Amino acid sequence: MKNINEQGSVSPAVGEVSDIYRDGTYLRNNPTLHGEDSAYKFAYIRRLLTRCAFPEKSVRVLDVGGGGGIIAALVCEQLAQQGLQVECHAFDLSPEMLAQQRANNRFNTLATSDFGEIRRQRYDLALLIDVVEHIPDNGLVADDIDRIARQVIYNIPIERNLLDWLRNLYMKRRYYVLQTASLGHVHFYSYGSAKRFVREHHQPVASIFPDYPGHLLESDFPDYVVQRANRLRGLELLLSRFIYRRLKPLAPWLIQGSLFILADSRSRPR
Incomplete structure (x- = not known):
């Protein structure tokens, strides 16, 4: 992902972090684009979809940094099965990922690296699944999403927990450095800070800590x-x-996992 200014261009402040998406490094490090986890993640997203309200029969979905687009395709299929008319737009830095999203999601009508184009649209639901940990100025992006989407579903990796803290010690404090090098993670969240991030930019509705x-x-x-x-x-x-x-109440603070969160926009009425 990238740091985005009001015109949708890439900020030079991102530096080499965003280059791993544009130059193909991320794809080489993660050739499956985590497709092996898509069904597992969708099982929890589907539970959050039952809490979503769509006042119109026509629904527009935004997929931000969606990798191969499989999860967005599953979401769109689920909504279509509910009798809704679905259209999906995808935003990503990588041309290779955008090509996969076009191929994997029959509901996709726009796949772009121009965030300015996305900011001119309006959406009923935005998906930010394993995304905000990659974005240096992720709060600015979250505020943009709040303005253009009525509802948003996040999945945020929880990497500040007891076992990951012990793992970092065992690896001589190299664990988080390697997460940045291989996965492009520039933010590392605890259970509390992940909830706080969403609360600072949206109105949380429901959350799930899954059985990772x-x-x-x-x-x-x-x-x-x-x-x-x-x-x-x-x-x-x-x-x-x-x-x-x-x-289970202590699990998010002790073990590896992530946090699925559904939130309403503060800026747009449902």
């Missing part, structure tokens, strides 16, 4: 199979699932 360790333990994706085969990582995942199931 359960997903990693049950998925047949090869990388997750390799993770489970590592004795230390496998033990961590089993401990995390135990905490998720038995100490």
Whole structure:
């Protein structure tokens, strides 16, 4: 993602961080674009969609930084099954990702890297799934989204927790550095700071802390199979699932995961 000014151009303040999306580095580091997690993520997004209100039969969805566009396609299909007429726009820095979004989402009518074009539109629902951790000036982008979209669904990785703190110590304080290098994360959120970020820019409606360790333990994706085969990582995942199931109120502060949040716009009426 990028730092965006009022005209929609890229700010030089982003520097090399945004270059990993434009020069193909992110795609080389993450060739699947996390498509292996799409069904898992959509299962929670679908629960939040039941809390969404669409006053008109025609619904316009905005997908910001949506990778291959699979999650947005699933959202649009779900809304279409409810009898709504759906149109989707996608914003991303990478031309390769935009091409995949056009191919994967039959509801997509606009895929662009020009945020100025997006800012001139109006949307019923915006999707920012695993996005704000990549954007240096993410508060400015959140304010823009609040002005143009009636409702927004976020997924924000929770990377400030006990186990990740211990992981960072074990890796000689290199864990977060490597997250930035490989994934482009420039912000790292705790459960509390993720909620606070959304509350500062929108009106929160509902949130879900998902069963991420359960997903990693049950998925047949090869990388997750390799993770489970590592004795230390496998033990961590089993401990995390135990905490998720038995100490759920404390889980967001203790284990790896993310936070799905539905929020209403402060600027636009529902």
